[in-house]
Amino acid sequence: MPRTLDGQITMEKTPSYFVTKEAPARIAAMSKDAKLIVVVRDPVTRVISDYTQTLSKRPDIPTFESLTLKNSTTGLIDISWSAIQIGVYAKHLENWLQYFPMKQILLVSGERLITDPAGELGRVQDFLGLKRIITDKHFYFNRTKGFPCLKKAEGSSKPHCLGKTKGRTHPNIDPQVVQRLREFYRPFNMKFYQMTGHDFGWDS
Numbered sequence: 482m483p484r485t486l487d488g489q490i491t492m493e494k495t496p497s498y499f500v501t502k503e504a505p506a507r508i509a510a511m512s513k514d515a516k517l518i519v520v521v522r523d524p525v526t527r528v529i530s531d532y533t534q535t536l537s538k539r540p541d542i543p544t545f546e547s548l549t550l551k552n553s554t555t556g557l558i559d560i561s562w563s564a565i566q567i568g569v570y571a572k573h574l575e576n577w578l579q580y581f582p583m584k585q586i587l588l589v590s591g592e593r594l595i596t597d598p599a600g601e602l603g604r605v606q607d608f609l610g611l612k613r614i615i616t617d618k619h620f621y622f623n624r625t626k627g628f629p630c631l632k633k634a635e636g637s638s639k640p641h642c643l644g645k646t647k648g649r650t651h652p653n654i655d656p657q658v659v660q661r662l663r664e665f666y667r668p669f670n671m672k673f674y675q676m677t678g679h680d681f682g683w684d685s
C-alpha cells in the first residue's frame with residue numbers, strides 16, 4: 482500500500498478480499514484502524530451476475546441451473562460451487578469480526594447504489610469522515626444504460642457511465658431454481674441482518 486500523507490486517504494479495492502479467509506488477519510496486521518467497505522447485493526442476483534460474467538468469457542460453460550443444483554430431483558444446492566459460497570455473507574462477515582469491530586465496517590447496499598447512488602455515497606463519505614462532496618447533483622439516470630451515471634467524469638465535462646461489463650442483461654433462469662436459491666440463502670441472510678443490524682430487504 483502506498484504511504485498516506487496527512488489529509489490523504491489510501492483506498493484499495495479487491496472484490497475477493499471479503500471472501501478470502503486469510504484477508505482479515507493480514508489486513509489487521511498491516512493496519513488495525515483500516516476502515517472496511519463492503520458492497521453487498523441480494524445473493525441470488527449476485528450469483529446470477531457472477532455466472533453472467535463467466536458466461537461472457539466462456540460461452541461453453543454448463544447452464545446456471547445445472548451448476549446450481551447438485552440434484553435436480555431433490556433441489557439440493559451445490560455448495561461446492563464457489564459462486565454460491567460467496568453469497569453466504571454472514572459466514573464471511575464472521576471471519577472479519579474476529580479481527581475488526583463492526584464500527585470499522587460499512588455495508589453498502591448494492592440495490593441502493595443503483596436506486597439512490599448519492600444517498601449511499603453519502604453514507605460512505607460520512608463513514609470515511611469526509612465532507613459530503615458527492616451529492617444528487619452529480620448523477621443522472623441514463624435510460625439507455627438503465628443505470629445512474631455521472632453527469633461529468635473526473636477531469637472532463639462529459640457524462641460518464643460505467644462500462645459494458647457493469648449492468649449486463651442476465652439470462653433467464655428457471656424460476657424453480659431461483660426459488661430454491663431464495664430458500665437456501667434465507668437463513669444466512671437473516672443472520673446477516675441480525676449481525677449488521679440492517680435488513681437489506683432481500684427476503685421480503
Ligand SMILES: Nc1ncnc2c1ncn2[C@@H]1O[C@H](COP(=O)(O)OS(=O)(=O)O)[C@@H](OP(=O)(O)O)[C@H]1O
Nearest residue numbers: 496530531533594595628629630643646647648649
Ligand atoms: N451505476 C451503475 N452502472 C452499472 N452497474 C452498476 C451501477 N451501480 C451498480 N451497478 C452494478 O454493479 C454490478 C457490477 O459490479 P461488480 O461488483 O460485479 O464488479 S466487479 O467486476 O466485481 O468489480 C452490476 O452487476 P450486473 O447488473 O450483474 O452486471 C450492476 O448491477
